[in-house]
Amino acid sequence: MADIQKLQQIASQVRRDIIRQTHYATCGHPGASLGCADFLTALYFDVMEHDPSFNMKGEGEDVFFLSNGHISPLWYSILSRSGYFDVNELATFRKINSRLQGHPAIDEGLPGVRVASGSLGQGLSVAIGTALAKKLNNDDKLVYVLTGDGELQEGQNWEAIMFAAHRKVDNLIATVDWNGQQIDGPSDEVMSLGDLPAKWASFGWEVIQMNGNDMEEVVSTIYKAKGLTGNGKPVVILMKTEMGFGVDFMQGTHKWHGVAPNAEQTETALAQLEETLGDYVYSD
Amino acid sequence: MTTITNKSMLDNIVSTGKKSTRDGYGAGLHEVGKQNPEVVALCADLIGSLKIQEFIKEFPERFFQVGVAEANMMGIAAGLSIAGKIPYTGTFANFSTGRVYDQIRQSIAYSNKNVKICASHAGLSLGEDGATHQILEDIGLMKMLPGFTVINPCDYNQTKAATIAIAEHYGPVYLRFGRPGWPVFTPENQKFEIGKALMMSEGTDVSIFATGHLVWNAVEAAKELVKEGISCELINIHTIKPLDEEAILESVGKTKCVVTAEEHQRNGGLGDSIAQLLARKMPSPIEYVAVNDSFGESGPPMELLDKYGLGSSDVVKAVKNVLKRK
Numbered sequence A: 001m002a003d004i005q006k007l008q009q010i011a012s013q014v015r016r017d018i019i020r021q022t023h024y025a026t027c028g029h030p031g032a033s034l035g036c037a038d039f040l041t042a043l044y045f046d047v048m049e050h051d052p053s054f055n056m057k058g059e060g061e062d063v064f065f066l067s068n069g070h071i072s073p074l075w076y077s078i079l080s081r082s083g084y085f086d087v088n089e090l091a092t093f094r095k096i097n098s099r100l101q102g103h104p105a106i107d108e109g110l111p112g113v114r115v116a117s118g119s120l121g122q123g124l125s126v127a128i129g130t131a132l133a134k135k136l137n138n139d140d141k142l143v144y145v146l147t148g149d150g151e152l153q154e155g156q157n158w159e160a161i162m163f164a165a166h167r168k169v170d171n172l173i174a175t176v177d178w179n180g181q182q183i184d185g186p187s188d189e190v191m192s193l194g195d196l197p198a199k200w201a202s203f204g205w206e207v208i209q210m211n212g213n214d215m216e217e218v219v220s221t222i223y224k225a226k227g228l229t230g231n232g233k234p235v236v237i238l239m240k241t242e243m244g245f246g247v248d249f250m251q252g253t254h255k256w257h258g259v260a261p262n263a264e265q266t267e268t269a270l271a272q273l274e275e276t277l278g279d280y281v282y283s284d
Numbered sequence B: 001m002t003t004i005t006n007k008s009m010l011d012n013i014v015s016t017g018k019k020s021t022r023d024g025y026g027a028g029l030h031e032v033g034k035q036n037p038e039v040v041a042l043c044a045d046l047i048g049s050l051k052i053q054e055f056i057k058e059f060p061e062r063f064f065q066v067g068v069a070e071a072n073m074m075g076i077a078a079g080l081s082i083a084g085k086i087p088y089t090g091t092f093a094n095f096s097t098g099r100v101y102d103q104i105r106q107s108i109a110y111s112n113k114n115v116k117i118c119a120s121h122a123g124l125s126l127g128e129d130g131a132t133h134q135i136l137e138d139i140g141l142m143k144m145l146p147g148f149t150v151i152n153p154c155d156y157n158q159t160k161a162a163t164i165a166i167a168e169h170y171g172p173v174y175l176r177f178g179r180p181g182w183p184v185f186t187p188e189n190q191k192f193e194i195g196k197a198l199m200m201s202e203g204t205d206v207s208i209f210a211t212g213h214l215v216w217n218a219v220e221a222a223k224e225l226v227k228e229g230i231s232c233e234l235i236n237i238h239t240i241k242p243l244d245e246e247a248i249l250e251s252v253g254k255t256k257c258v259v260t261a262e263e264h265q266r267n268g269g270l271g272d273s274i275a276q277l278l279a280r281k282m283p284s285p286i287e288y289v290a291v292n293d294s295f296g297e298s299g300p301p302m303e304l305l306d307k308y309g310l311g312s313s314d315v316v317k318a319v320k321n322v323l324k325r326k
Helices: A004-025 A029-035 A037-047 A069-081 A087-092 A123-136 A155-168 A196-202 A213-230 A265-272 B006-012 B022-035 B051-060 B069-084 B098-109 B138-144 B155-170 B216-229 B245-257 B270-281 B301-307 B310-322
Strands: A063-066 A141-150 A174-180 A206-211 A236-238 B018-020 B039-043 B064-067 B086-093 B116-120 B149-151 B172-174 B181-185 B197-203 B204-208 B233-237 B239-241 B258-265 B285-290
Touching: A004 A029, A004 A037, A004 A087, A004 A213, A029 A069, A029 B181, A037 A141, A037 A213, A063 A069, A063 A123, A069 A087, A069 B039, A123 A141, A123 A174, A123 B069, A123 B098, A141 B006, A155 B069, A174 A213, A174 B239, A196 A206, A196 B233, A196 B285, A206 A213, A213 A236, A213 B197, A236 B064, A265 B204, B006 B197, B006 B216, B018 B022, B022 B039, B022 B051, B022 B116, B022 B155, B039 B069, B039 B138, B069 B086, B069 B098, B098 B138, B116 B155, B116 B310, B138 B172, B138 B239, B138 B258, B138 B270, B149 B155, B155 B172, B197 B216, B204 B216, B204 B245, B216 B233, B216 B258, B216 B310, B245 B270, B258 B270, B270 B285, B285 B310
Parallel strands: A063 A141, A141 A174, A174 A236, A206 A236, B039 B064, B039 B086, B086 B116, B116 B172, B149 B172, B204 B233, B204 B258, B258 B285
Antiparallel strands: B018 B181, B149 B239, B197 B233
């Protein structure tokens, strides 16, 4: 039985990590990072069976891919808080010689990352490949992948979506950060995704939806998705989130996709987010 | 001209018949599939063209058809490699490179994935399908990616050997081969060593560095030149990256002039790699046998190679030109 309150507390600290990482780097992508914090907290701290001592092959464990790699501040916080590397390394985000690259990379050897991402539309294909390998290896664990909704404008995704259904990749759970926002504005104005649930369903996937910022609903829905695996269809969770969730001035706008908060904004934001696990140490 | 030293080595290079290098790939894939259970194959709706039917027949569960979706294929290959598989992707060379460059760059090269990109129908010799399919820029594209190994074998036997050998090498590989039947002139069951230049025939007047189909054209050119008393040192550079710098410099140190030959643009291919090396270490006159900054066109393979300056007579001309500049 998931401890929802505990997960909410973790998510609060993760949100603080996101604000601080981007502020100290003076750049980065806080908006969707904040939006997806509840989902990734639930995944890493409750649902996924994974090993922070980190083995690239991921044998015998669930594996997660971040396709919308720009929300790296979220993933780095999650990885460090769940034991993949020391939390104080978060202070090196986007600095030169750091393992915490602006977009996730593996060439610096950061535990938890299995493929570089950032150029959008590629993660779903990669996740499918690992899912296929797990089946060949008789490994019954799952593969999870998170994508953005604007990211779905990249055509490669639809190649992957077509393939996964055709090939019955049913050990795969994709999640879409359905926040309706992208760099140039609301998605409906930039390039409408149309009826997104219907699109995925027509491509042959099992489709479920959830409020991605309600921890209780997030946990129960991911478990529901798990229950749907192994039935010949890949599963997608269309997750409604608010960009900037948890910081009032960052919500309700696309403005904070890729802009870091200044000192004053950081102070205001942190005042809204409870410090629950201890801030990492940072000094210039 | 200096003493002819290489006639007997050259005389020993003979064609035992014609088979395509893509057939060599298919045979090599089948063989390496038997040797190594982690080898898996992917194809983008071109099974027959890539000659991989035997692999698929014997290992159907290790084959993934992706349809006309090369970007997805590259990503899936990266994902398979994460879990320890050795994926061999398969489509035409133009679809294996330019079309999916960012996918290769991010998910494979920058991510250092153990993926073998196997690219068929490269170059003008693809023939009648025409310029849209005749990639002449792929060696350039792929060698510019850090960490990539780039191989262009010269005949059926060498392609088969290369296909098998790259499974033992950890890291991304670009393996390029062609469509038409082509002379078979290297030993059957040869051991392929990545990155090792192969001395085909020793000589003293000029170093000819050739790759892929053009190795045979260079052989024919060398046989012609020997009749005129010109001694060619002919070296097969099957691995453009990493380049066997030692072998190249040793040869050029002896001959003092160079001809390069490739089924590729003059820009960005083998010639440029060797020119870069020589400019840094041993500036020497160099002539390129390559396509002069042009797209191809429809036509029979041999006529196309001649029309675009890649025939054996073009190698002969290049040698005579570079000798004047010595």
